[in-house]
Amino acid sequence: MLSIRCPVCGPRDEDEFVFGGDASAVRPADPMACDDQAWTAFLYRRDNPAGPHDELWFHRFGCRRWLRVRRDTRSHAIVAPPLLAEDAGAP
Amino acid sequence: MARGYSLAALLRHALSGHRDWPAAWRMPEPKASYDVIIIGGGGHGLATAYYLAKNHGITNVAVLEKGWIGGGNTARNTTIIRSNYQQDGNARFYEHSVKLWEGLSRDLNFNVMFSQRGMINLFHTTAERDSWVRRYNSMRLNGIDAAVLGTAEIAALVPDLDLSPHGRHPVLGGVIQRRAGVARHDAVAWGFGRAADQRGVDIIQNCAVTGIVREGGRVVGVETTRGRILARKVASCVAGNSSRIGEMAGLRLPIESHLLQAMVSEPVKPFLNVVLSSGAHRVYVSQTDKGEVLIGGRLDGYNSYSQRGSLPVIEEIAAGAAALLPRLKRLRLMRSWAGLVDMTMDGSAIISKTPVEGFYLNGGWCYGGFKATPASGWCFAHLIANDAPHPLAERHRLDRFTTGHTINERGAGPAPHLH
DSSP states (O other): OOOEEOOOOOOOEEOOOEEEETTTTTOOOOGGGHHHHHHHHHTTTOOOSSSEEEEEEEOTTOOOEEEEEEETTTOEEEEEEEEEHHHOOOO | OOOOOOOOHHHHHHHHTTOOOOOOOOOOOSEEEEEEEEOOOOHHHHHHHHHHHHOOOOOOEEEEOOOSTTTTTTTTTEEEEEOOOSSHHHHHHHHHHHHHTTHHHHHHSSSSOOOOOOEEEEOOSSHHHHHHHHHHHHHHHHOOEEEEEEEHHHHHHHHTTTOTSSSOOOOOEEEEEEEEOOOOHHHHHHHHHHHHHTTOOEEESOOOOOEEEETTTTTEEEETOOOOOEEEEEOOOOTTTTHHHHHHHHOSSSSSEEEEEEEEEEOOOOOOOSSSEETTTTTTEEEEEETTTEEEEEEEEOOOSSOOHHHHHHHHHHHHHHOOGGGGGGOOOEEEEEEEEESSSSSSOOOEEEEETTTEEEEEETTTTHHHHHHHHHHHHHHHHSSOGHHHHTTTOOTTHHHHHHSSSSSOOOOOGOO
């Protein structure tokens, strides 16, 4: 069971949250202008690290805000205090 | 020396108290170079080696395994075999796999204990029914056995199923593939390994790959914990860790690693002789030959390499199983574990050449790799031998994500944890 420290609500169990995937995938500013390789890199390709991973979590049964969480995918340890995604800024 | 398993061999060895059976495979030292190196000694890697030798006459092959063969996801799956797929690309590929399973014990001279006990997928809403019936009609158009069941037929097959109209998700009916079933996971690795070894393949255990050696953009070998081994072709069969091997080859793959949990109860007398699955409860249940009730469910839902699942998911899966089969409430769980699954962005596998010349990729099996083992090895061996995809796997290309030809069985979009 993960315990995720929501910056709004405090520490909460993982089943209050919905996983939102890799936070480092950045949508190209102008999709019509980028080529297929750049679009594929954004939409489909992932680093999928074995180690610290920046990811998005949605606090569905809490404040309903998106968080940015840095979690180690080998140990499940959350290695930095989670931030609201809007405060974390662009990756 | 004849090393076949047979009744005659059994009787002959009985005279010596079964003390001098030869080892099922050799434990060779790695050679300096091979024609083909296969990374990963699970079912898929060993099947690839076997079919390279058998179908294509390529025997100067090494299978490198970081632990012991069959000790990864081959040992962690729930052994279900089925071909109830709808999409072009998947349907005939998995049907070929079921056909190979049907002759596998004889082909390998090793009993893989394939038991075609049938698999029932229950539906609980009219929308679910429409979706399943459409899918099973598609299977019939593809020549795959499929049938729709009413509750009376299901009750006859699964007397312990709760068919009352008062549950959280009352059962409306189901679909069945009668040729689906289960097999013995260890026997699959051991059978393919032994058969490949007998044809000259070197199985090298305790040998982790630490790097892919390239010269001028082309693969020439691998670095391992037992030194550098050269090869003209290097083939990855490490689903769960494909991204890690891909990174060594300079590739960023459309894959995330996730956890899938399963569990077994204490053993009880036989009471369930089909594989039972329910999408609404997100659970599937079967009974092993040892009597344990084997239960699996959904992904934990976030990236992980830990092989360690979360308890809320076990609770949810067990609750779903108990809702289907109320008698399970009185059983105790004996063991639970998590496998590491290669989730692709469209939920379908990859059997493909890559932009790196000489590097071949077999991965992205999501939560369905076990059933694919023979066909995966069959098609991957063809690709490695001919440098051209097997017709049954020509849609499982890595570049389908760039060209837009994804095989999206579930239609969930590029979100691996939703497939």
